[in-house]
Amino acid sequence: MVGVGIIAGFLGPVPTLPILHETIRNVYFHVPMWFTMLTLYLISVVYSIKYLGSGKEEHDLLAVEAVNTGIVFCIMGLLTGMLWANITWGDPWPNDPKLNGSAIATLMYLAYLVLRNALEEEQKRAKISAIYNIFAFPVMVVLLYILPKLTDSLHPGSGGNSTFGDLDMDNQMRPVFYTAVAGWILIGIWICTLRYRMRLLENKRNLLD
Amino acid sequence: MTILQEVRTLVYKDIILEWRSKYAINGILLYVLSTVFVCYQAFKSVDTLVWNALFWIILLFASINAISRSFTQESPYRQLYYYTIISPKAVIMAKIIYNALVMLLLSTIAYISYSITFSNPVGDPALYTLAVLLGSISFASVFTMVSGISAKAGNNSTLMAVLSFPVIVPLLIVLIKLSQNALNGLDRTASSGEILVLLAINVITITISLLLFPYLWRD
Numbered sequence: 001m002v003g004v005g006i007i008a009g010f011l012g013p014v015p016t017l018p019i020l021h022e023t024i025r026n027v028y029f030h031v032p033m034w035f036t037m038l039t040l041y042l043i044s045v046v047y048s049i050k051y052l053g054s055g056k057e058e059h060d061l062l063a064v065e066a067v068n069t070g071i072v073f074c075i076m077g078l079l080t081g082m083l084w085a086n087i088t089w090g091d092p093w094p095n096d097p098k099l100n101g102s103a104i105a106t107l108m109y110l111a112y113l114v115l116r117n118a119l120e121e122e123q124k125r126a127k128i129s130a131i132y133n134i135f136a137f138p139v140m141v142v143l144l145y146i147l148p149k150l151t152d153s154l155h156p157g158s159g160g161n162s163t164f165g166d167l168d169m170d171n172q173m174r175p176v177f178y179t180a181v182a183g184w185i186l187i188g189i190w191i192c193t194l195r196y197r198m199r200l201l202e203n204k205r206n207l208l209d
Numbered sequence: 210m211t212i213l214q215e216v217r218t219l220v221y222k223d224i225i226l227e228w229r230s231k232y233a234i235n236g237i238l239l240y241v242l243s244t245v246f247v248c249y250q251a252f253k254s255v256d257t258l259v260w261n262a263l264f265w266i267i268l269l270f271a272s273i274n275a276i277s278r279s280f281t282q283e284s285p286y287r288q289l290y291y292y293t294i295i296s297p298k299a300v301i302m303a304k305i306i307y308n309a310l311v312m313l314l315l316s317t318i319a320y321i322s323y324s325i326t327f328s329n330p331v332g333d334p335a336l337y338t339l340a341v342l343l344g345s346i347s348f349a350s351v352f353t354m355v356s357g358i359s360a361k362a363g364n365n366s367t368l369m370a371v372l373s374f375p376v377i378v379p380l381l382i383v384l385i386k387l388s389q390n391a392l393n394g395l396d397r398t399a400s401s402g403e404i405l406v407l408l409a410i411n412v413i414t415i416t417i418s419l420l421l422f423p424y425l426w427r428d
Contacts, residue, residue: 052424101379108375115372118362128361131421135354136376138413143379146406 030084031177032184033077034102034144039185040070040192041109045137048130058200060126063133064116065195067109073188074106101143108136212302215295219303224310226282233282234311237275241267241319249326257330257392264323265385268316268344269377275315276308276352277369280360292426301422305353305415312345332394340388343407347380350411354418357425383407 044066051059081102085094093099115132119125227234244267255263280288291300320341324331331337355373362368387403 052421097382104375104378111371111375115358115362115368118368124361127424128358131425132358132372134421135358135414135417138417139376139379142410 029180030077030080032181033073033080035181036184036188037070037073037077038144040066040073040188041137041140043189043192044070045134048133051126051130052134055123057122057126057203060130061199061203062192062196063130065199066192067112067133069188069192069195071106071109071113072191073184074102074109078102078106098144105140105143108140112136212296212299215299216302216306219291219295219299220307220310223303223307227311233275233278234314237271237311237315238318240274241271241315242322244271245319245322245326252327255327258389260327260330261385261389261392264319265344265381265388267323268319268341269348269381271315271319272312272345272348272352273369273373275311276349277356277359277366279304279308279353279356288426297423297426298419300426301353301357301418304357305350305418308349308353309346312349313342316341316345331392333391333397336391336397336400337388339404340384340391343387343404343411344380344384347384347407347411347414348377350414350418351377351380354414354421357422361425380407380410383410 044063047059047063047066050056051063081099082093085091085099112129112132116125116129119128248263248267252259252263320338352373355376356369359369359372383403383406387400387407390400390403
């Protein structure tokens with residue numbers, strides 16, 4: 001499955017559509033990054049809720065690693081987006097509600113990591129950061145997906161703009177786009193579980209020492 | 210006791226405690242007044258855009274100062290005592306209500322002093338007042354939960370700022386937009402969307418606080 005994801009991600013740019021001067025290829029990279037980030041944050045919230053219910057350390061570890069990986073994807077999404085914006089809108093950081101929202105959402109999750117560093121005691125850290133995580137998630141959704149829809153945004157799909165789906169994507173691009181999305185999400189989850197297993201092994205070794 | 214009675218008693222207790230010392234409330238009021246005055250000295254006269262932004266920034270910092278101590282003014286032992294006799298939901302509800310009351314007082318005074326020093330360019334005062342009221346309630350509901358979290362984490366003020374600023378920003382954006390509409394005296398139907406979003410965010414944060422606080426206080 002991961003192999004399929006990687007191949008789909010790299011095969012993505014093959015078909016060409018000269019609408020946005022070839023930069024439409026970026027839709028294979030930029031959009032899946034955000035989908036992956038959202039999936040990872042969702043996993044993180046689910047495991048935070050589970051942690052509060054069960055108190056198992058593994059759930060907390062998985063929640064943290066999901067946020068860690070999600071931030072990497074968020075940064076990659078920002079970078080690809082800045083590249084794209086530089087070409088199409090003429091400015092790497094136009095004053096767009098979705099951009100500002102994503103920057104603030106990133107700050108929020110960085111604050112989550114800072115909060116974790118501030119706490120020494122492990123169980124307390126797990127519990128308090130789980131609470132903050134659950135608290136932050138709806139705000140993130142409002143920032144990224146509700147506020148830009150209300151105001152005028154340069155992004156497609158908000159402020160009366162039509163989405164990419166109706167406008168520019170022809171049927172040739174669609175399958176590649178969907179496989180790219182699925183592939184990147186799977187890669188994100190894979191990296192997250194790898195890190196999670198590493199953390200588990202580290203914990204076990206610490207216990208043995 | 211039912212939960213409503215508990216909430217009422219707790220709010221009453223908080224008000225009495227505050228009334229006895231009057232230290233915190235006077236400090237915050239003085240803080241607001243002096244900030245307004247400093248801004249007045251620095252800016253003299255401003256256009257409506259800056260007027261609006263400045264007002265919300267003053268209110269934001271005042272409210273962080275006011276609310277960040279809401280879980281630390283009483284000793285941990287006394288809090289432990291409360292937790293043994295009442296439900297945590299009542300505690301957080303009471304704190305939110307009390308903080309909302311403090312914020313209402315605070316924002317009213319800030320608004321009055323602000324419009325006296327700077328001239329008041331508001332086109333639709335009723336709507337602006339509504340925005341201020343909604344804003345103070347929203348600040349209270351968000352900051353109360355965050356201050357609970359940061360109080361558990363050793364209560365340093367950096368943590369409070371780091372945790373609360375990203376969470377408050379979407380609220381602040383909607384608030385500034387709503388109050389800008391009121392400033393320009395736009396038709397009220399133009400701002401009904403913002404009012405709905407504000408109410409929805411408030412409902413969401415209060416429900417999440419109610420759901421999560423029982424986990425927070427149990428050590």
